[in-house]
Amino acid sequence: MLIRIDPASDVPLYEQLAASVRAQLAAGSIAAGERLPGARDLAQSLGINLHTVLRGYNLLRDEGLLELRRGRGAVVAGSADAVSTADRATLAAALEEVRRAAQRLGLSADELATLVTKGYGR
Amino acid sequence: MIEQERPSSGRVVMGAVALPLLMLLLSGAVLALWWGQLPDPVASHWDAAGRPDGFSSPAAVASLLMGLGVVALIAAAWAGTASTSTAARSLAALASGTGGFLLTSLLGTLAPQLGVGDVSTVMLPLPAFVVGLVIGVACGYATSLLIPRWASPLPQGVDGVRPAELGPTEVAVWSRVALTATPGIVIAASATALTLLFALVLGSAWMLVVPLALGLLMVAALSVRVTVGPQGLRVAGPLGWPRAVVGIDDVAAVAAAEVRAMAEFGGWGYRVAVRGPLQGAKGFVLRSGRAIVVIRRSGGVELVVVDDAGTGAALLEGYRQRAAQLR
Numbered sequence: 001m002l003i004r005i006d007p008a009s010d011v012p013l014y015e016q017l018a019a020s021v022r023a024q025l026a027a028g029s030i031a032a033g034e035r036l037p038g039a040r041d042l043a044q045s046l047g048i049n050l051h052t053v054l055r056g057y058n059l060l061r062d063e064g065l066l067e068l069r070r071g072r073g074a075v076v077a078g079s080a081d082a083v084s085t086a087d088r089a090t091l092a093a094a095l096e097e098v099r100r101a102a103q104r105l106g107l108s109a110d111e112l113a114t115l116v117t118k119g120y121g122r
Numbered sequence: 123m124i125e126q127e128r129p130s131s132g133r134v135v136m137g138a139v140a141l142p143l144l145m146l147l148l149s150g151a152v153l154a155l156w157w158g159q160l161p162d163p164v165a166s167h168w169d170a171a172g173r174p175d176g177f178s179s180p181a182a183v184a185s186l187l188m189g190l191g192v193v194a195l196i197a198a199a200w201a202g203t204a205s206t207s208t209a210a211r212s213l214a215a216l217a218s219g220t221g222g223f224l225l226t227s228l229l230g231t232l233a234p235q236l237g238v239g240d241v242s243t244v245m246l247p248l249p250a251f252v253v254g255l256v257i258g259v260a261c262g263y264a265t266s267l268l269i270p271r272w273a274s275p276l277p278q279g280v281d282g283v284r285p286a287e288l289g290p291t292e293v294a295v296w297s298r299v300a301l302t303a304t305p306g307i308v309i310a311a312s313a314t315a316l317t318l319l320f321a322l323v324l325g326s327a328w329m330l331v332v333p334l335a336l337g338l339l340m341v342a343a344l345s346v347r348v349t350v351g352p353q354g355l356r357v358a359g360p361l362g363w364p365r366a367v368v369g370i371d372d373v374a375a376v377a378a379a380e381v382r383a384m385a386e387f388g389g390w391g392y393r394v395a396v397r398g399p400l401q402g403a404k405g406f407v408l409r410s411g412r413a414i415v416v417i418r419r420s421g422g423v424e425l426v427v428v429d430d431a432g433t434g435a436a437l438l439e440g441y442r443q444r445a446a447q448l449r
Binding site: 001002005008037041047 | 289290291292293294295296297298299347349351352353356430433437
């Protein structure tokens with residue numbers, strides 16, 4: 001599991017942490033049953049506050065991606081695969097809509113990509 | 123002071139042989155000085171009570187002394203050709219120290235015999251060996267200081283890794299659990315169950331200590347968490363022990379390599395490679411597979427076999443390069 005955060009970014013750190021875990025679930029590089037590092041250890045490794053990590057983990061738990069157990073740390077939930085599949089289906093549907101709208105406007109693939117990249121860093 | 127490349131062989135060998143050579147020359151000079159006063163024969167062997175029970179000609183003792191000195195010199199020179207700094211330093215120190223001890227002790231047994239008519243009355247001088255030990259340790263230590271330290275290059279057949287991309291302010295942490303290969307778990311669990319059965323059948327309370335200890339050892343050592351972060355590499359069991367930590371400033375090079383537990387490490391666990399390109403490397407080999415390999419600045423090689431080792435190794439290399447730029 002690889003977690004990337006950027007303290008210089010405007011996005012809150014706990015959001016970045018949660019996004020990092022979500023991205024890896026979507027990419028299939030972590031799967032249900034995998035144990036994430038303990039919040040204390042992760043906070044120390046990332047050089048951020050313990051509560052920030054807990055807030056990120058709690059967010060993922062509320063989304064049904066993680067199970068948090070006292071003393072056992074954070075485990076990727078069995079339903080996480082289904083959730084990430086659903087997320088990907090939503091993304092695919094949204095992309096299809098974007099494609100149709102872009103074609104109506106006559107945008108080239110490059111112009112669309114530029115628009116997406118500009119908006120993505122927000 | 124640690125050099126990043128292996129110094130010329132000449133420099134290493136010179137450092138390795140300096141003290142053995144000095145000891146050989148000094149011993150020769152002392153022998154030459156004493157030659158006229160040495161009795162013939164001299165006592166050369168003593169019984170358990172310290173009384174002489176063997177005698178030799180001075181020439182035979184002198185040849186033995188010089189011979190030992192030459193052997194120490196050759197051994198030290200050979201040690202100076204070792205590929206890693208750790209091997210060169212420890213082997214040369216051993217050769218130099220042993221030579222220093224033997225030469226000093228032997229000369230020490232001759233000293234009380236100078237000018238004595240009947241050497242059968244000269245007891246074994248024990249202080250000679252104490253002095254020999256002190257000089258031997260000093261020779262070994264000094265030799266290890268005379269040989270420069272250098273960071274070992276990657277062993278042949280082991281490739282370095284491309285660094286992970288890291289933004290200037292970005293922080294990334296890679297973490298993964300490595301679990302012992304299934305046969306290893308089966309063996310450990312069977313041993314625990316069997317000793318538990320014994321304890322129950324025998325109805326002996328203190329026999330329960332064995333399965334309890336085995337069970338604890340299983341929990342502690344059958345899995346480890348491997349973490350790569352800005353601080354470096356950290357490997358630790360669930361109970362915090364066993365553990366290994368390599369700080370980022372201690373990392374000289376990073377590689378990922380395929381490791382075979384049985385063929386190269388002789389089993390599963392915290393082990394030293396006895397065969398293969400990583401011979402001499404030590405680390406957590408809980409199963410066969412790809413390992414993160416770290417070469418320390420001191421020359422030592424540490425490794426840990428873990429799934430997705432390539433990602434961990436790449437991140438560690440990324441941090442190593444970032445730390446190197448900051449220095």
